Amino acid sequence: MKIKNQKIIDFFEGNLSEEEKTDLLKEVNSNLELKKEFESFKKLYSSIDGSKxxxxxxDxxxxxxxxxxxxNHKVSFLLKPVFVTISVILLTSSLILFLLTRTSQDDFNQNNDFVEINGYDFENVEQMYKLVNEDKIIDLLFDELINKEENIIAVKKYLQIEDSYYEIPESDAEDIYQELLNKKIL
Amino acid sequence: MSDKQKDFELIEKFLNGDESAFNLLVKRHQEKIYMVARRMLGNHLDADEVVQEVLLVLYKKLNTFKFESAFSTWLYRITMTRSINFLKKRAIKNLLSIFDLKKERSYNQNPAEIIEGKDQFELVEKLLKKLPPKQREVFILKNFENLKYEEISEITGKSIGTLKANYFHSVNKLKELLEKHYEN
Known part of the structure; x- marks a missing residue:
């Protein structure tokens, strides 16, 4: 049937000579099973043509x-030297301000159990910490996922990857870690 | 002037600083990029995201284009690579169930209005989604883009024998899927 299916596909894709076409049609008309197959392919090619x-x-x-x-304009703007320089100056100033405030607050509250931290400054430090450490975290998580055999098998099965040497691209795995980080699971 | 020469001329103009040449180049090929991505991914929103990715790659990497093969071959390669990467990412995300609810999309939502041929298009789109990416790729390039195996081989880097086998499997699988569709 595999050979016949190939013939039918060739028929609908215009790869058969007139003589071959006539022979195939004769065979189709004399064989019920083959006729059923032929009609199924005919419906398929009709749907494909319709969808074109x-x-x-x-709009x-x-x-x-x-x-x-x-x-693209927004990205270019963010990468402009002037914008980057201003951002660095602002960030550095905020950090210095935060450290100064924190030192004076620590002095002030040194005998208290509860130390209040200015929310804005805390956010900046948290962001900076995140920037510095995010790459390291992603690397660690990447290693962990790649080393879990059951994850790789499941992904391969889902993607129908036959090649047993296929490895999940680093960029895909990083994307997963980013999602986990975004969801604050980690 | 042939299409290939016209593309080359626009690329050269863009590389010499003419931004409007990039716009013209995109306008000449945007329908092709969208339709390939749409058939590969099976919905508008993902296809639209891939279209934007492809334009970004074009914009940043046109200076690496060698002017040896047709621009469309290069463009198909980028579109297919981005689409298959997108499929993998989407599959892994779904598999590990980390799809953020905020980002979950309504795949029935279709802002790109289909003006004509909606029923047949959606039926074939639904069937294509059930093919493995390798088979989907060769099926789309051969059937909808009317490319020869030699051209598909240049785009995908796969041998003609492999492509023919994948194509044969894809057509048979689609036929079976269509039979099931009508049975239901």
Missing amino acids: NVKISD YYESILLRFRNR
Whole structure:
């Protein structure tokens, strides 16, 4: 049946000579099982042809470049030397301010059990800490996921990857860790 | 001037600093990028994300284009790579159930309005989603983009024998899926 299916596919894709077409049609008409297969392929090719006539609205195509340019402009702006310099100065000033405030507050509260930390400054330090350590955390988590055999088997099964040497790309695994970090699971 | 030459001319203009040439290049090919991504991913929102990724890669990497093969071959390669990466990421996320509820999407939502051929398009889209990515890739490039095996081989880096085998399996699988669809 595999050979016949190939013939039928060739028929619908225009790869058979006139003589081959006639021979196949004769065979199809004299064999019920083959006729059923032929009709199924006919329906498939008809659906495929029908789906080629799709037309998407022009509004969407008009929006593609506009959104790309907007997004790209924002990224370019964030990477401009002036913007980066100002950000670094602001961040450094905030850190110095925070350390000074914290020192004076520590002195003030040294005999108290509860030490109040300014929320804004705390946020900055937390962000800086996160920036410095995020890469290390991602590396550690990546190693852990890759070393768990059952994860790899499940992923391969889901993706129907036959190659037993296939490894999950680092970028995919990092994406997972990022999701975990975002959800504050870690 | 042939399409290939026109593309080359626009790329050269862009590389010499003409931003409008990039716009023209994208406009010439955006439908192709979207439709390939859409058929690979099976929904508008993911396809749209891949389209934006492809444009970013084009914008940043056009200076590495060698002018040896057609621009469309290079573009298909980028679109397919981004789409397959997207499929893998999506599959891993779903598998590990870490899909953030806030980010969960309504895949029925379809902001890109299909003006014509909606029923047949959605039926085939539903069937294609059930094919493994390797089979889906060759099926889309051969059937919808009308490429020859030699061209598909250049895009995917796979041998013609492998592609033919994948294509044969994809057509048979789609036929079976369609039979089941009509039975139900």
